[in-house]
Amino acid sequence: MISNLQQEFVLHFGEMGSRWGINRTVGQIYAVLFLSEKPLNADQIVEAISVSRSNVSMGLKELQAWNLVRLKHVQGDRRDYFTTPDDLWEIVRTLVEQRKKREIDPTLTKLRELQLQGPNSPEDQYAHGKIAELGEMIELLTSWYDDMNKLETERLIQLLQLGSKLQNILGKTEKLIPSLNKRKKTAE
Amino acid sequence: MISNLQQEFVLHFGEMGSRWGINRTVGQIYAVLFLSEKPLNADQIVEAISVSRSNVSMGLKELQAWNLVRLKHVQGDRRDYFTTPDDLWEIVRTLVEQRKKREIDPTLTKLRELQLQGPNSPEDQYAHGKIAELGEMIELLTSWYDDMNKLETERLIQLLQLGSKLQNILGKTEKLIPSLNKRKKTAE
DNA sequence: TATAAATTTCAGAAATTTCTGAAACTTTGA
DNA sequence: TCAAAGTTTCAGAAATTTCTGAAATTTATA
Numbered sequence: 317m318i319s320n321l322q323q324e325f326v327l328h329f330g331e332m333g334s335r336w337g338i339n340r341t342v343g344q345i346y347a348v349l350f351l352s353e354k355p356l357n358a359d360q361i362v363e364a365i366s367v368s369r370s371n372v373s374m375g376l377k378e379l380q381a382w383n384l385v386r387l388k389h390v391q392g393d394r395r396d397y398f399t400t401p402d403d404l405w406e407i408v409r410t411l412v413e414q415r416k417k418r419e420i421d422p423t424l425t426k427l428r429e430l431q432l433q434g435p436n437s438p439e440d441q442y443a444h445g446k447i448a449e450l451g452e453m454i455e456l457l458t459s460w461y462d463d464m465n466k467l468e469t470e471r472l473i474q475l476l477q478l479g480s481k482l483q484n485i486l487g488k489t490e491k492l493i494p495s496l497n498k499r500k501k502t503a504e
Numbered sequence: 505m506i507s508n509l510q511q512e513f514v515l516h517f518g519e520m521g522s523r524w525g526i527n528r529t530v531g532q533i534y535a536v537l538f539l540s541e542k543p544l545n546a547d548q549i550v551e552a553i554s555v556s557r558s559n560v561s562m563g564l565k566e567l568q569a570w571n572l573v574r575l576k577h578v579q580g581d582r583r584d585y586f587t588t589p590d591d592l593w594e595i596v597r598t599l600v601e602q603r604k605k606r607e608i609d610p611t612l613t614k615l616r617e618l619q620l621q622g623p624n625s626p627e628d629q630y631a632h633g634k635i636a637e638l639g640e641m642i643e644l645l646t647s648w649y650d651d652m653n654k655l656e657t658e659r660l661i662q663l664l665q666l667g668s669k670l671q672n673i674l675g676k677t678e679k680l681i682p683s684l685n686k687r688k689k690t691a692e
Numbered sequence: 693t694a695t696a697a698a699t700t701t702c703a704g705a706a707a708t709t710t711c712t713g714a715a716a717c718t719t720t721g722a
Numbered sequence: 723t724c725a726a727a728g729t730t731t732c733a734g735a736a737a738t739t740t741c742t743g744a745a746a747t748t749t750a751t752a
Binding site for chain 1: 507508509510512513516520523524525538539540541592593596606607610611614618621623624625627628630631632634635637638641644645647648650651652655659661663664665667670671
Protein backbone atom coordinates (compact mmCIF):
# COMPACT_ATOMS: atom_id res chain seq x y z
CA MET A 317 0.00 0.00 0.00
CA ILE A 318 0.89 3.60 -0.58
CA SER A 319 1.48 6.23 2.11
CA ASN A 320 -0.60 9.31 2.65
CA LEU A 321 2.08 11.65 1.36
CA GLN A 322 2.47 9.60 -1.77
CA GLN A 323 -1.26 9.29 -2.23
CA GLU A 324 -1.70 13.04 -2.25
CA PHE A 325 1.15 13.59 -4.68
CA VAL A 326 -0.19 10.93 -7.02
CA LEU A 327 -3.71 12.33 -6.97
CA HIS A 328 -2.40 15.80 -7.72
CA PHE A 329 -0.43 14.54 -10.72
CA GLY A 330 -3.56 12.79 -11.90
CA GLU A 331 -5.62 15.94 -11.70
CA MET A 332 -2.95 18.04 -13.38
CA GLY A 333 -2.59 15.46 -16.12
CA SER A 334 -5.32 16.94 -18.25
CA ARG A 335 -3.70 20.37 -18.11
CA TRP A 336 -0.41 18.86 -19.17
CA GLY A 337 -1.90 17.07 -22.15
CA ILE A 338 -1.72 13.59 -20.68
CA ASN A 339 -4.55 11.68 -19.12
CA ARG A 340 -5.13 11.10 -15.47
CA THR A 341 -3.96 7.53 -15.35
CA VAL A 342 -0.74 8.34 -17.15
CA GLY A 343 -0.08 11.14 -14.71
CA GLN A 344 -0.70 8.87 -11.76
CA ILE A 345 1.48 6.09 -13.09
CA TYR A 346 4.27 8.53 -13.61
CA ALA A 347 3.88 9.96 -10.12
CA VAL A 348 3.96 6.54 -8.49
CA LEU A 349 7.12 5.59 -10.32
CA PHE A 350 8.71 8.92 -9.58
CA LEU A 351 8.25 8.50 -5.84
CA SER A 352 9.21 4.88 -5.69
CA GLU A 353 12.75 4.06 -4.69
CA LYS A 354 12.61 0.67 -6.38
CA PRO A 355 11.32 -0.22 -9.85
CA LEU A 356 7.70 -1.35 -9.90
CA ASN A 357 5.89 -3.86 -12.06
CA ALA A 358 2.51 -3.30 -13.63
CA ASP A 359 0.59 -5.12 -10.92
CA GLN A 360 2.14 -3.03 -8.20
CA ILE A 361 1.06 0.06 -10.05
CA VAL A 362 -2.44 -1.33 -10.42
CA GLU A 363 -2.52 -1.87 -6.68
CA ALA A 364 -1.22 1.62 -5.97
CA ILE A 365 -3.67 3.59 -8.10
CA SER A 366 -6.66 1.21 -8.50
CA VAL A 367 -7.27 1.18 -12.21
CA SER A 368 -7.53 -1.72 -14.60
CA ARG A 369 -4.52 -3.72 -15.57
CA SER A 370 -5.01 -2.86 -19.24
CA ASN A 371 -5.15 0.81 -18.49
CA VAL A 372 -1.80 0.59 -16.76
CA SER A 373 -0.40 -1.31 -19.68
CA MET A 374 -1.44 1.39 -22.10
CA GLY A 375 -0.24 4.14 -19.81
CA LEU A 376 3.17 2.56 -19.50
CA LYS A 377 3.38 2.22 -23.22
CA GLU A 378 2.61 5.87 -23.64
CA LEU A 379 5.19 6.88 -21.04
CA GLN A 380 7.77 4.74 -22.74
CA ALA A 381 6.97 6.34 -26.07
CA TRP A 382 7.51 9.69 -24.39
CA ASN A 383 10.77 8.38 -23.01
CA LEU A 384 9.70 9.21 -19.49
CA VAL A 385 10.00 5.76 -17.98
CA ARG A 386 12.60 3.07 -18.32
CA LEU A 387 12.21 -0.67 -18.43
CA LYS A 388 14.24 -2.54 -15.84
CA HIS A 389 14.58 -6.24 -15.25
CA VAL A 390 14.83 -7.80 -11.84
CA GLN A 391 17.00 -10.88 -11.43
CA GLY A 392 14.93 -14.05 -11.32
CA ASP A 393 11.65 -12.30 -12.10
CA ARG A 394 10.04 -12.50 -15.45
CA ARG A 395 7.87 -9.44 -15.10
CA ASP A 396 8.77 -6.04 -16.48
CA TYR A 397 9.73 -3.41 -13.94
CA PHE A 398 9.69 0.32 -14.54
CA THR A 399 11.43 3.40 -13.18
CA THR A 400 11.77 7.07 -13.98
CA PRO A 401 15.23 8.37 -14.86
CA ASP A 402 16.72 9.65 -11.64
CA ASP A 403 18.29 12.75 -13.08
CA LEU A 404 15.57 15.35 -12.88
CA TRP A 405 17.24 17.54 -15.47
CA GLU A 406 17.10 14.73 -17.95
CA ILE A 407 13.37 14.49 -17.29
CA VAL A 408 12.92 18.20 -17.88
CA ARG A 409 14.85 18.00 -21.11
CA THR A 410 12.72 15.12 -22.30
CA LEU A 411 9.53 16.90 -21.35
CA VAL A 412 10.48 20.08 -23.18
CA GLU A 413 11.67 18.13 -26.20
CA GLN A 414 8.42 16.20 -26.40
CA ARG A 415 6.26 19.24 -26.04
CA LYS A 416 8.22 21.03 -28.70
CA LYS A 417 7.76 18.08 -31.02
CA ARG A 418 4.03 17.91 -30.47
CA GLU A 419 3.08 21.52 -29.99
CA ILE A 420 5.55 23.59 -31.97
CA ASP A 421 7.14 21.63 -34.79
CA PRO A 422 3.92 20.83 -36.69
CA THR A 423 2.98 24.49 -36.63
CA LEU A 424 6.40 25.59 -37.78
CA THR A 425 6.15 23.17 -40.69
CA LYS A 426 2.71 24.44 -41.58
CA LEU A 427 3.83 28.06 -41.41
CA ARG A 428 6.75 27.44 -43.72
CA GLU A 429 4.45 25.67 -46.12
CA LEU A 430 2.01 28.57 -46.11
CA GLN A 431 4.79 31.10 -46.54
CA LEU A 432 6.01 29.21 -49.56
CA GLN A 433 2.65 29.25 -51.26
CA GLY A 434 2.74 33.05 -50.96
CA PRO A 435 -0.12 35.57 -50.98
CA ASN A 436 -2.34 34.49 -53.81
CA SER A 437 -4.39 37.62 -53.86
CA PRO A 438 -3.83 41.21 -52.73
CA GLU A 439 -6.19 40.82 -49.79
CA ASP A 440 -3.90 38.08 -48.46
CA GLN A 441 -1.03 40.56 -48.20
CA TYR A 442 -1.61 41.27 -44.56
CA ALA A 443 -2.26 37.67 -43.51
CA HIS A 444 0.81 36.53 -45.37
CA GLY A 445 2.89 39.08 -43.51
CA LYS A 446 1.57 37.98 -40.15
CA ILE A 447 2.29 34.36 -40.94
CA ALA A 448 5.85 35.22 -41.89
CA GLU A 449 6.31 37.23 -38.73
CA LEU A 450 4.99 34.42 -36.57
CA GLY A 451 7.23 31.92 -38.33
CA GLU A 452 10.30 34.05 -37.72
CA MET A 453 9.56 34.44 -34.07
CA ILE A 454 9.01 30.74 -33.53
CA GLU A 455 12.24 30.05 -35.36
CA LEU A 456 14.10 32.43 -33.09
CA LEU A 457 12.67 30.75 -30.02
CA THR A 458 13.33 27.21 -31.16
CA SER A 459 16.84 27.91 -32.28
CA TRP A 460 17.52 29.46 -28.90
CA TYR A 461 16.11 26.31 -27.35
CA ASP A 462 18.35 24.15 -29.50
CA ASP A 463 21.32 26.16 -28.31
CA MET A 464 20.40 25.82 -24.65
CA ASN A 465 19.77 22.15 -25.11
CA LYS A 466 23.36 21.65 -26.22
CA LEU A 467 24.72 22.91 -22.94
CA GLU A 468 25.85 20.54 -20.25
CA THR A 469 23.51 20.46 -17.32
CA GLU A 470 26.04 22.15 -15.06
CA ARG A 471 26.35 25.10 -17.41
CA LEU A 472 22.62 25.27 -17.88
CA ILE A 473 22.03 25.50 -14.16
CA GLN A 474 24.62 28.25 -13.97
CA LEU A 475 22.83 30.25 -16.61
CA LEU A 476 19.48 29.77 -14.95
CA GLN A 477 20.89 30.92 -11.65
CA LEU A 478 22.37 33.99 -13.21
CA GLY A 479 18.97 34.98 -14.50
CA SER A 480 18.69 38.68 -15.06
CA LYS A 481 22.21 39.33 -13.76
CA LEU A 482 23.08 38.42 -17.30
CA GLN A 483 21.90 41.82 -18.27
CA ASN A 484 24.73 43.35 -16.26
CA ILE A 485 27.25 40.98 -17.69
CA LEU A 486 26.00 41.76 -21.13
CA GLY A 487 26.35 45.44 -20.41
CA LYS A 488 29.95 44.94 -19.39
CA THR A 489 30.93 42.57 -22.15
CA GLU A 490 29.45 44.91 -24.68
CA LYS A 491 32.41 47.11 -23.97
CA LEU A 492 34.92 44.28 -23.64
CA ILE A 493 33.95 41.98 -26.48
CA PRO A 494 31.68 44.06 -28.68
CA SER A 495 31.73 41.60 -31.55
CA LEU A 496 29.74 39.10 -29.58
CA ASN A 497 26.82 41.42 -29.40
CA LYS A 498 26.20 41.75 -33.09
CA ARG A 499 22.55 41.45 -33.93
CA LYS A 500 21.41 39.27 -36.79
CA LYS A 501 17.93 40.35 -37.67
CA THR A 502 15.00 41.46 -35.61
CA ALA A 503 11.82 39.45 -35.57
CA GLU A 504 10.01 42.44 -34.17
CA MET B 505 -15.54 35.05 -46.99
CA ILE B 506 -12.11 33.90 -46.04
CA SER B 507 -9.22 33.22 -48.41
CA ASN B 508 -7.60 29.88 -48.97
CA LEU B 509 -4.41 30.82 -47.18
CA GLN B 510 -6.37 32.00 -44.18
CA GLN B 511 -8.61 28.98 -44.24
CA GLU B 512 -5.65 26.63 -43.99
CA PHE B 513 -4.05 28.59 -41.19
CA VAL B 514 -7.29 28.66 -39.25
CA LEU B 515 -7.90 24.95 -39.64
CA HIS B 516 -4.39 24.19 -38.48
CA PHE B 517 -4.83 26.29 -35.35
CA GLY B 518 -8.08 24.48 -34.73
CA GLU B 519 -6.45 21.09 -34.96
CA MET B 520 -3.52 22.13 -32.79
CA GLY B 521 -5.88 23.59 -30.23
CA SER B 522 -6.34 20.33 -28.39
CA ARG B 523 -2.58 19.90 -28.03
CA TRP B 524 -2.30 23.40 -26.65
CA GLY B 525 -4.96 22.88 -24.05
CA ILE B 526 -7.64 24.96 -25.74
CA ASN B 527 -10.50 23.68 -27.80
CA ARG B 528 -10.80 23.75 -31.54
CA THR B 529 -13.20 26.64 -31.76
CA VAL B 530 -11.10 28.82 -29.49
CA GLY B 531 -8.05 28.08 -31.62
CA GLN B 532 -9.92 28.97 -34.78
CA ILE B 533 -11.33 32.17 -33.39
CA TYR B 534 -7.89 33.23 -32.34
CA ALA B 535 -6.44 32.40 -35.72
CA VAL B 536 -9.07 34.39 -37.58
CA LEU B 537 -8.49 37.42 -35.42
CA PHE B 538 -4.74 37.10 -35.70
CA LEU B 539 -4.85 37.19 -39.49
CA SER B 540 -7.41 39.91 -39.76
CA GLU B 541 -6.16 43.42 -40.36
CA LYS B 542 -9.31 44.95 -38.95
CA PRO B 543 -11.18 44.09 -35.78
CA LEU B 544 -14.02 41.62 -36.28
CA ASN B 545 -17.34 41.22 -34.56
CA ALA B 546 -18.82 37.96 -33.41
CA ASP B 547 -21.01 37.48 -36.48
CA GLN B 548 -18.08 37.90 -38.80
CA ILE B 549 -16.24 35.22 -36.89
CA VAL B 550 -19.28 32.95 -37.11
CA GLU B 551 -19.28 33.44 -40.84
CA ALA B 552 -15.57 32.76 -41.13
CA ILE B 553 -15.45 29.50 -39.20
CA SER B 554 -19.04 28.19 -39.38
CA VAL B 555 -19.86 27.40 -35.78
CA SER B 556 -22.75 28.52 -33.66
CA ARG B 557 -23.04 32.05 -32.46
CA SER B 558 -23.02 30.92 -28.83
CA ASN B 559 -19.88 28.92 -29.33
CA VAL B 560 -18.13 32.02 -30.61
CA SER B 561 -19.41 33.98 -27.69
CA MET B 562 -17.97 31.50 -25.22
CA GLY B 563 -14.73 31.25 -27.12
CA LEU B 564 -14.29 34.99 -27.10
CA LYS B 565 -14.97 35.07 -23.42
CA GLU B 566 -12.30 32.46 -22.83
CA LEU B 567 -9.79 34.31 -24.98
CA GLN B 568 -10.51 37.50 -23.12
CA ALA B 569 -9.99 35.73 -19.82
CA TRP B 570 -6.64 34.56 -21.15
CA ASN B 571 -5.93 38.11 -22.18
CA LEU B 572 -5.29 37.05 -25.74
CA VAL B 573 -7.87 39.22 -27.46
CA ARG B 574 -8.86 42.83 -26.98
CA LEU B 575 -12.23 44.44 -27.20
CA LYS B 576 -12.44 47.35 -29.62
CA HIS B 577 -15.31 49.60 -30.43
CA VAL B 578 -16.05 50.89 -33.87
CA GLN B 579 -17.51 54.38 -34.23
CA GLY B 580 -21.23 54.30 -34.84
CA ASP B 581 -21.54 50.54 -34.38
CA ARG B 582 -23.01 49.04 -31.31
CA ARG B 583 -21.46 45.61 -31.68
CA ASP B 584 -18.30 44.48 -29.96
CA TYR B 585 -15.25 44.12 -32.15
CA PHE B 586 -12.18 42.08 -31.30
CA THR B 587 -8.51 42.04 -32.18
CA THR B 588 -5.32 40.34 -31.06
CA PRO B 589 -2.56 42.52 -29.66
CA ASP B 590 -0.27 43.34 -32.56
CA ASP B 591 2.97 42.95 -30.69
CA LEU B 592 3.80 39.27 -31.06
CA TRP B 593 6.15 39.36 -28.09
CA GLU B 594 3.38 40.53 -25.89
CA ILE B 595 1.35 37.56 -27.04
CA VAL B 596 4.18 35.16 -26.23
CA ARG B 597 4.56 36.66 -22.80
CA THR B 598 0.87 36.29 -22.12
CA LEU B 599 0.87 32.73 -23.35
CA VAL B 600 3.79 31.72 -21.16
CA GLU B 601 2.36 33.53 -18.17
CA GLN B 602 -0.98 31.79 -18.54
CA ARG B 603 0.51 28.38 -18.96
CA LYS B 604 2.68 28.91 -15.94
CA LYS B 605 -0.35 29.89 -13.93
CA ARG B 606 -2.34 26.85 -14.98
CA GLU B 607 0.29 24.19 -15.33
CA ILE B 608 3.05 25.05 -12.89
CA ASP B 609 1.83 27.19 -10.04
CA PRO B 610 -0.75 24.76 -8.64
CA THR B 611 1.88 22.04 -8.55
CA LEU B 612 4.41 24.29 -6.88
CA THR B 613 1.86 25.12 -4.21
CA LYS B 614 1.05 21.47 -3.69
CA LEU B 615 4.72 20.52 -3.46
CA ARG B 616 5.38 23.15 -0.84
CA GLU B 617 2.39 21.96 1.11
CA LEU B 618 3.60 18.36 0.99
CA GLN B 619 7.12 19.35 1.97
CA LEU B 620 5.76 21.16 4.96
CA GLN B 621 3.84 18.17 6.23
CA GLY B 622 7.15 16.27 6.19
CA PRO B 623 7.84 12.53 6.04
CA ASN B 624 5.39 10.98 8.48
CA SER B 625 7.00 7.59 8.45
CA PRO B 626 10.48 6.28 7.69
CA GLU B 627 9.33 4.71 4.45
CA ASP B 628 8.35 8.17 3.24
CA GLN B 629 11.94 9.33 3.54
CA TYR B 630 12.71 8.72 -0.10
CA ALA B 631 9.47 10.14 -1.48
CA HIS B 632 9.84 13.21 0.67
CA GLY B 633 13.31 13.77 -0.69
CA LYS B 634 12.14 13.49 -4.28
CA ILE B 635 9.33 15.93 -3.65
CA ALA B 636 11.77 18.43 -2.19
CA GLU B 637 14.12 18.01 -5.11
CA LEU B 638 11.34 18.53 -7.62
CA GLY B 639 10.15 21.60 -5.75
CA GLU B 640 13.60 23.13 -5.79
CA MET B 641 14.03 22.56 -9.47
CA ILE B 642 10.69 24.09 -10.35
CA GLU B 643 11.53 27.06 -8.17
CA LEU B 644 14.80 27.55 -10.00
CA LEU B 645 13.05 27.44 -13.33
CA THR B 646 10.25 29.78 -12.37
CA SER B 647 12.52 32.30 -10.76
CA TRP B 648 14.62 32.31 -13.90
CA TYR B 649 11.43 32.90 -15.85
CA ASP B 650 10.49 35.79 -13.57
CA ASP B 651 13.88 37.32 -14.23
CA MET B 652 13.58 37.00 -17.98
CA ASN B 653 10.10 38.37 -17.87
CA LYS B 654 11.39 41.58 -16.34
CA LEU B 655 13.60 42.31 -19.34
CA GLU B 656 12.55 44.71 -22.02
CA THR B 657 11.65 42.99 -25.24
CA GLU B 658 14.69 44.38 -27.02
CA ARG B 659 17.04 42.93 -24.43
CA LEU B 660 15.19 39.65 -24.44
CA ILE B 661 15.57 39.30 -28.19
CA GLN B 662 19.27 40.04 -27.83
CA LEU B 663 19.67 37.28 -25.29
CA LEU B 664 17.74 34.83 -27.41
CA GLN B 665 19.89 35.63 -30.40
CA LEU B 666 23.05 35.15 -28.44
CA GLY B 667 21.96 31.67 -27.52
CA SER B 668 24.85 29.41 -26.75
CA LYS B 669 27.39 32.10 -27.51
CA LEU B 670 26.62 33.05 -23.97
CA GLN B 671 28.71 30.16 -22.93
CA ASN B 672 31.75 31.85 -24.41
CA ILE B 673 30.91 35.11 -22.78
CA LEU B 674 30.46 33.32 -19.53
CA GLY B 675 33.80 31.65 -19.93
CA LYS B 676 35.44 35.02 -20.45
CA THR B 677 33.64 36.88 -17.73
CA GLU B 678 34.47 34.14 -15.31
CA LYS B 679 37.99 35.45 -15.49
CA LEU B 680 37.00 39.09 -15.65
CA ILE B 681 34.20 39.28 -13.10
CA PRO B 682 34.47 36.05 -11.11
CA SER B 683 32.06 37.16 -8.40
CA LEU B 684 29.15 37.02 -10.81
CA ASN B 685 29.59 33.34 -11.26
CA LYS B 686 29.11 32.31 -7.67
CA ARG B 687 26.78 29.36 -7.36
CA LYS B 688 24.02 29.30 -4.79
CA LYS B 689 22.93 25.74 -4.41
CA THR B 690 22.53 22.89 -6.84
CA ALA B 691 19.17 21.28 -7.40
CA GLU B 692 20.94 18.37 -8.99
C1' DT C 693 7.69 -27.76 -28.46
C1' DA C 694 4.20 -27.23 -24.91
C1' DT C 695 2.43 -24.58 -21.22
C1' DA C 696 1.89 -21.26 -18.04
C1' DA C 697 2.91 -16.58 -16.81
C1' DA C 698 2.95 -11.96 -18.34
C1' DT C 699 1.56 -8.51 -21.42
C1' DT C 700 -1.02 -6.22 -25.07
C1' DT C 701 -4.89 -5.33 -27.92
C1' DC C 702 -9.36 -3.90 -28.84
C1' DA C 703 -14.45 -3.34 -28.95
C1' DG C 704 -17.70 -1.34 -26.48
C1' DA C 705 -19.02 1.14 -21.87
C1' DA C 706 -18.33 5.13 -19.11
C1' DA C 707 -16.85 9.63 -18.44
C1' DT C 708 -15.70 14.00 -20.05
C1' DT C 709 -15.64 17.81 -23.11
C1' DT C 710 -17.48 20.57 -26.65
C1' DC C 711 -21.21 22.48 -29.20
C1' DT C 712 -25.86 24.08 -30.19
C1' DG C 713 -30.30 26.49 -30.04
C1' DA C 714 -33.54 28.54 -27.28
C1' DA C 715 -34.31 31.54 -23.66
C1' DA C 716 -32.68 35.15 -20.62
C1' DC C 717 -30.36 39.14 -20.10
C1' DT C 718 -28.18 43.79 -21.24
C1' DT C 719 -27.65 47.99 -23.63
C1' DT C 720 -28.88 51.77 -26.51
C1' DG C 721 -31.59 55.27 -28.18
C1' DA C 722 -36.36 56.85 -29.68
C1' DT D 723 -40.03 53.39 -20.54
C1' DC D 724 -40.11 50.45 -24.44
C1' DA D 725 -38.43 47.95 -28.23
C1' DA D 726 -34.93 46.36 -30.92
C1' DA D 727 -30.20 44.97 -31.41
C1' DG D 728 -26.67 42.59 -29.41
C1' DT D 729 -24.76 39.31 -26.09
C1' DT D 730 -24.56 35.61 -22.71
C1' DT D 731 -26.15 31.60 -20.36
C1' DC D 732 -27.36 26.99 -19.95
C1' DA D 733 -29.51 22.35 -20.44
C1' DG D 734 -29.17 18.74 -23.18
C1' DA D 735 -27.16 16.66 -27.74
C1' DA D 736 -23.08 15.35 -30.12
C1' DA D 737 -18.40 14.30 -30.26
C1' DT D 738 -14.33 12.85 -28.20
C1' DT D 739 -11.49 10.68 -24.89
C1' DT D 740 -10.60 7.41 -21.44
C1' DC D 741 -11.24 3.06 -19.25
C1' DT D 742 -12.40 -1.81 -18.76
C1' DG D 743 -12.61 -6.88 -19.25
C1' DA D 744 -12.18 -10.53 -22.24
C1' DA D 745 -9.56 -12.47 -25.74
C1' DA D 746 -5.28 -12.70 -28.30
C1' DT D 747 -0.47 -12.55 -28.29
C1' DT D 748 4.14 -12.90 -26.61
C1' DT D 749 7.78 -14.82 -23.77
C1' DA D 750 10.46 -17.86 -20.85
C1' DT D 751 11.52 -22.24 -19.47
C1' DA D 752 10.51 -27.20 -18.58
